[in-house]
Amino acid sequence: MTKADRNITEDLLRPLLTTSWRFYALVLVLFSIVLLGVGSFGYQVYNGIGVWGLNWPVFWAFDITNFVFWIGISHAGTLISAILRLVNAGWRRPVTRCAEVITAFALMIGAMFPIVHLGRPWLFFWLMPYPSEREIWPNFRSPLVWDFFAISTYLTGSLLFLYLPTIPDFALVRDKTTGFRSKVYGALALGWRGTTRQWHRLESAMQIMAIAIIPVAVSVHTIVSFDFSMAPVPMWHSTIFGPYFVAGAIFSGIAALIIAMAALRKFLHLEQYLHPVHFENLGKLLLMMCLLWGYFVFAERLTTWYGNEASEMAVFWATQQQNFAPLYWTMITCNFIIPLTILSFKKLRTISGCVVASCTVVVGMWLERFLIIVPSLSHKYLPYSWGSYRPRTPEVLLLIATFGAMGLLYTLFSKFVPIISIWELKVGEQPELTEPHETPDEAATLWRTHP
């Protein structure tokens, strides 16, 4: 083992093998936040969703905003990781697992919200396609059923995409630990040894998964956008929604990834592995997505304004100049003006700069989801049906708890699983092979494939 390889193993296994009081403190804080959310959810289940601020005509608000937002954040991981794997970007190695973990947990959090939103969450299984005594099957023509299939496929694919390349690292931890811990990691490693056949099969599987997961990821957010664009509601019924949602999802996903990587770098002391160049490259991607997002917003707004259709203009002006305008312009500032200003200049595209830009993007993208949903529902076709919405404490607590849950799950994961793929990092350190080991004559007699 080279010195570099030994350092990689030691550095990346350190968080698993040693635990400081800071870890317990952080878990306690995050767990308390999650408990607040659980309490709020219990209160809502006991009293009914009347405890929320939902009222006619706005029946979708915070929970569906959270749903769309977290599904969007989930695009950080598997999609970005799969693209970087397919183009064989060398700098991806320390980034991929950090990203894939975000996908897994963000999807779990996001997928929870349609169930929370049901009001009677214990009946969620009615969404599943199974023959029941009620003789009702889910209607495949409903976008909500498309959501079920898309999110289930993406979650299954993402969990497997995360797990497969972790198997060799589980085997490494198995060999480096003793007792019960070794047994647990041994079970997770599935008896992995690292034969040439196993390595080859794993790499082939990862290639196939990367190819398969990209269209699935795109389809997921397109289908989430269909929840809105299939409805004849002002400013929802738009063909631009699919790509607009996908672009927004990747945008918020990259922002979340940058924040997570910066936190890992700081708290797990991974400065040797998460270099400024990783943030610089992700910052450039974020800048590109910022411009793309701006382009979509402009295209959507200009088309609406030029069409001058009364019901759409009511929503348009509500967001541009009336009661939703403060939120709208905050969104524009957070999603476009601040990131564009910071990320356009190399001098500002530092780790801190990228983190600041990413934080504003996360806030801005949550507002964007909210502003897609609520203004349209509160300004439907006839003015008699107009209304407004104000969130109440249970909804706000639930929103805060989702961030706590993300933080908690991420912290626990990085405590029990190497957050950077050890074997992939080592592969990146391998020197180039310059000379063959046999003479051409020897190779001709020994090898089928290399005469």
Place this chain on the structure above:
Amino acid sequence: MTAMYGLYGEPGAAQRAFTALRRAGVAEADITVISAEPFEAFEFAERDKSLILFRLAGLGGALGLIFGLLLTTGTERAWPLVTGGMPIVAWWPNLVIIFELTMLGAILTTVVSLLVTARLPTAKRSMYDPEVSDGKVLVGVPLTADRAPDTIRGALNVGGALAVKTADF
């Protein structure tokens, strides 16, 4: 099974031992090479390359597609509910479900194929040494009646083995 294996500090040495074993008449398929990371640039990694997973993934995708087709059209015909003026078998929405199930079929088949072809999970004791996790590369051969241990040991030492061991698996 009794096996003899050598541990090597770098993959080049493992490759030399691998070549020496081939020269000594050991069949390629009988030589096990184990490492903590893949070494694609070396010839010992070449022999296991195969496209079987890609083909099986395609097959899994096709099965997923057929399942999606049957699930949607079958359900719609069995419970013919008119929704929003759409036909009973509504192809546009059905394509969404069919697409997802196609991809799910490909993904699940890939994972199952990986597990089967890589012989995972296994609790069976096989040739292995925990020193592999320290970065050593293991090259080993099962000892059979037609293989002289001294010949194998000599071949394993050609590469510059850090240790040559005999063990029962």
